[in-house]
Amino acid sequence: MPEFDIDFTVNGRPVSRRIDPSLRLLDLLREGLALTGAKEGCGAGECGTCSVFIDGKLVKSCLMPAAKAQGASIETVEGLARPGELTPVQKAFHRTGASQCGYCIPGMVMAATSALRENPDAGLEELKERMGGNICRCTGYTKIIEAVEIARDVVAGKLPQTALDPEGVGASWIGHNTARLDAPSKVSGRLAYAGDMVMPGMLHMQVLRSPHAHARIVRIDTSEAEALPGVACVVTADDVPGEDGFGVFVHDQPVMARGKVRHVGEAVAAVAAESVRIAREALKLIRVEYEELPGLYDPEDALKPGAPVIHDYCPDNVVKHIPVRKGDIEAGFAAADVIIEDEFATQQVEHAYLEPEAGLAYVDHDDVVTVISPSQNITHHRHMLADILARPINKVRFIMSPVGGGFGGKEDMIYQGMLALAALKTHRPIRLIFTREESIACSAKRHPSRTRYRMGLTNDGRITAIEFSLLADGGAYGMSSEGVMRKAAILSCGPYEVDNLKVDTKVVYTNNTPSGAFRTFGGMQAQFATESMMDIAAERLGLDPFEIRRRNMMRAGSLTHTQQKLNSAAIDRVLDAAEASSGWEPGAPTVRGSTRGDLAGPGTRQPCTLGARFATAGADIETVKVAS
Amino acid sequence: MLTCDTYLMPTRLGEALHAWSEAPAGSRLVAGATDILPYAREGRGGDVHLPTMIDLSRVAELQGYEVRGNRVRLGANVVYQQFLEDPTLVRLLPNMPSCAVWFADDQIRQQATLVGNLVNASPAGDGLPPVLTLNGEIELARLESGQIATRTMPVADFITGPGRTELRDGEIATAVTVDAMEGYGGSFQKVGMRRSLVISAVCCAALVKTDPSGRIFEDVRLALGGIGPRPIRLYDIEDMLRGQEMTRELVARASLLPADRVASRSRVAYRRAVVSGFIEAAIEDALVALGAPKPTPEQREALHA
Numbered sequence: 001m002p003e004f005d006i007d008f009t010v011n012g013r014p015v016s017r018r019i020d021p022s023l024r025l026l027d028l029l030r031e032g033l034a035l036t037g038a039k040e041g042c043g044a045g046e047c048g049t050c051s052v053f054i055d056g057k058l059v060k061s062c063l064m065p066a067a068k069a070q071g072a073s074i075e076t077v078e079g080l081a082r083p084g085e086l087t088p089v090q091k092a093f094h095r096t097g098a099s100q101c102g103y104c105i106p107g108m109v110m111a112a113t114s115a116l117r118e119n120p121d122a123g124l125e126e127l128k129e130r131m132g133g134n135i136c137r138c139t140g141y142t143k144i145i146e147a148v149e150i151a152r153d154v155v156a157g158k159l160p161q162t163a164l165d166p167e168g169v170g171a172s173w174i175g176h177n178t179a180r181l182d183a184p185s186k187v188s189g190r191l192a193y194a195g196d197m198v199m200p201g202m203l204h205m206q207v208l209r210s211p212h213a214h215a216r217i218v219r220i221d222t223s224e225a226e227a228l229p230g231v232a233c234v235v236t237a238d239d240v241p242g243e244d245g246f247g248v249f250v251h252d253q254p255v256m257a258r259g260k261v262r263h264v265g266e267a268v269a270a271v272a273a274e275s276v277r278i279a280r281e282a283l284k285l286i287r288v289e290y291e292e293l294p295g296l297y298d299p300e301d302a303l304k305p306g307a308p309v310i311h312d313y314c315p316d317n318v319v320k321h322i323p324v325r326k327g328d329i330e331a332g333f334a335a336a337d338v339i340i341e342d343e344f345a346t347q348q349v350e351h352a353y354l355e356p357e358a359g360l361a362y363v364d365h366d367d368v369v370t371v372i373s374p375s376q377n378i379t380h381h382r383h384m385l386a387d388i389l390a391r392p393i394n395k396v397r398f399i400m401s402p403v404g405g406g407f408g409g410k411e412d413m414i415y416q417g418m419l420a421l422a423a424l425k426t427h428r429p430i431r432l433i434f435t436r437e438e439s440i441a442c443s444a445k446r447h448p449s450r451t452r453y454r455m456g457l458t459n460d461g462r463i464t465a466i467e468f469s470l471l472a473d474g475g476a477y478g479m480s481s482e483g484v485m486r487k488a489a490i491l492s493c494g495p496y497e498v499d500n501l502k503v504d505t506k507v508v509y510t511n512n513t514p515s516g517a518f519r520t521f522g523g524m525q526a527q528f529a530t531e532s533m534m535d536i537a538a539e540r541l542g543l544d545p546f547e548i549r550r551r552n553m554m555r556a557g558s559l560t561h562t563q564q565k566l567n568s569a570a571i572d573r574v575l576d577a578a579e580a581s582s583g584w585e586p587g588a589p590t591v592r593g594s595t596r597g598d599l600a601g602p603g604t605r606q607p608c609t610l611g612a613r614f615a616t617a618g619a620d621i622e623t624v625k626v627a628s
Numbered sequence: 629m630l631t632c633d634t635y636l637m638p639t640r641l642g643e644a645l646h647a648w649s650e651a652p653a654g655s656r657l658v659a660g661a662t663d664i665l666p667y668a669r670e671g672r673g674g675d676v677h678l679p680t681m682i683d684l685s686r687v688a689e690l691q692g693y694e695v696r697g698n699r700v701r702l703g704a705n706v707v708y709q710q711f712l713e714d715p716t717l718v719r720l721l722p723n724m725p726s727c728a729v730w731f732a733d734d735q736i737r738q739q740a741t742l743v744g745n746l747v748n749a750s751p752a753g754d755g756l757p758p759v760l761t762l763n764g765e766i767e768l769a770r771l772e773s774g775q776i777a778t779r780t781m782p783v784a785d786f787i788t789g790p791g792r793t794e795l796r797d798g799e800i801a802t803a804v805t806v807d808a809m810e811g812y813g814g815s816f817q818k819v820g821m822r823r824s825l826v827i828s829a830v831c832c833a834a835l836v837k838t839d840p841s842g843r844i845f846e847d848v849r850l851a852l853g854g855i856g857p858r859p860i861r862l863y864d865i866e867d868m869l870r871g872q873e874m875t876r877e878l879v880a881r882a883s884l885l886p887a888d889r890v891a892s893r894s895r896v897a898y899r900r901a902v903v904s905g906f907i908e909a910a911i912e913d914a915l916v917a918l919g920a921p922k923p924t925p926e927q928r929e930a931l932h933a
Contacts, residue, residue, distance in 0.1 A: 021635030044666040132824030133733025437670035
């Protein structure tokens, strides 16, 4: 192993190390010095979770060879305040509730600290610009920027110190900004996510993934990889002792590809080794012979007669079909003055939580297999893993580590099984951290959908009938598809009382990346279609878009699409609030042309510009007069 | 994952050139290293192994800049953030601050160098169009019989295509020398998927000088990036504007010309539409930097009605 001697200062203390010169500064801080406040969100300089100060300047430590720190003074989030204390920026983040999952927050705190060190008077636009290299997926940035402005004003003496204190709670918790108990650990970088955890003797896992969308695995030869010094074991589907299969509804997904691969990026084999580098070298030594199979890439094709079959148990490729019927749509359409038909499509979406999937597994002295991971469904995972490992439930344990953003994307047990198998095979702790690329390629996505819509209305805007048919691409495995279809069906026609409806939601297998849970769980796809139809209908009938919704909205006593009688309904108040706060000008969508006054009003986000800092920097540069 | 066997940090140019001439095949020079690490990842270069990495960031001869008459010699280790923060550079290179503010983000700009951007020769490299407007000449050093020898050539000739340059084996780019443009208004236009950290789909750099009356274009320099295998300077449009009275109609007419220069392999129609808007906006913004009022959206719309 090549070596490089490095001397530098970290948070005021001198450090000398002999390192592998391939290390990035981020690796040296996290693995070498146990300073895990700097996270790895992307490894490509895109997200800012790894920001640290080098000689007073903020940099992204994932883009910096560690050797570059030779002789430098480094400050990490751990060094901003003394243990147990918080800086004004950190206190302000706590105060405004700027930390949600918390994974981006140490980097955000560093970026905010840097922005205020560079310009203690920075205005709102300049702060946004200076913090532009850091991404958050939970908060929407508003609370983060609010926190930085509070910290700026407290430091400048424009706000009292008490502005940093968490709000007190009165007689009721409701209506108060309740301080998050875990915020101090997030703003200080102390909270350990699965990828931050280490155990003595821990191995590192890397995963060989399928380059094919649909292929039979003829053979896997792991012998060369297993012979590589530093490799502890290689696991494949052959190592599964019990009943292989997991999934939120149908257990159709093996821990690793069994017999065939069904999507690009599916795990085929996994290596446990002394270092990530050795594990990656070993992956290149695994020989897999594939025989490519015809694939399905469009959900319409999956329904055609003679289409390739992706799962033997499911010859028609239909994962789930949810029909909902109410009233008589023939009569409903017959009573309509106008019938509107249209089609709507939504695309695949990645959750892009800042914390890539990570887990740590070990077998304890009582032979309990333990998996620590940011799983959003540990109890179900535990039951499934017990069956997969053919062990009693009391010998399988799941610990939920802090979830660095999930949004539904961490409900699927796509890597915990591999970790458990390797821990059992080696009796050593083992950790796997996905790269960002792996996370995007392998984790479930929002279901792409196509909806065919037919709506009948009377001239005064009352819906008489809806025929709604949604086809979703479930990808290679079932995951949460069944529940997503159920919710899409239940919510299909929106918060409107429709006497006659025929709703079908259907999800099929394809060889695309599996679709799974994602915020709204099917609601978004259906509502995109329904709300678009309401606007189209308003335009066609010359009605105000709010008015047509009020004429159809559910009220107390209404029957839902699944014929539940409602005791109460809030859509009237939602519409009132939306109308008031948007400054809506009443009228049909067609009546105002481009002269309407409710666009681009106060509170509307202006187009992005950069250069807010030039306003101050350019003040002392002489300008030449230009005739206008 | 990026791995290497040897990581060298020379402090003198002679030492660096010697190490570079001795380095095994497949070795790399790095300055900020902000491009090689993202390259060595899944979907791009995959796992990349370099026998030797020679880090130039500590080489004394490559540090800082020097003003020489009406030219500025920018050492190869000048990083992007300096174009935003160094008052002399801000004054002399008026389109570099707006280029820099659109380049990556505040953190990467502390590491990433302008010369590194030129040597990478990406068709979308943000630094290339402004350097073309500044008549940049790149300086290349090599060892000749143990002595340091240098040659220079215009950046416009140095970059021959996507990722391709005239850099020869054993050579190190040591500086880029550009025109000092005090009194010019500068601007930079860029469009991409996100505000920070985005690679340009199209970018455009401008430098504009008016006559003392503020009514005539005394000089105009324009260059486009992201529209083909390499960035281009728009000499014909410059000629069309130079010496003419500054009217919005003239600028609007000139801005329509370069659309047919778009030679990209993808999104050609989009890029053509963007290019015309960018020429106009680049000239307007450069004039705004000189104190002209910003045209209202209504004025622009009336012009194109």
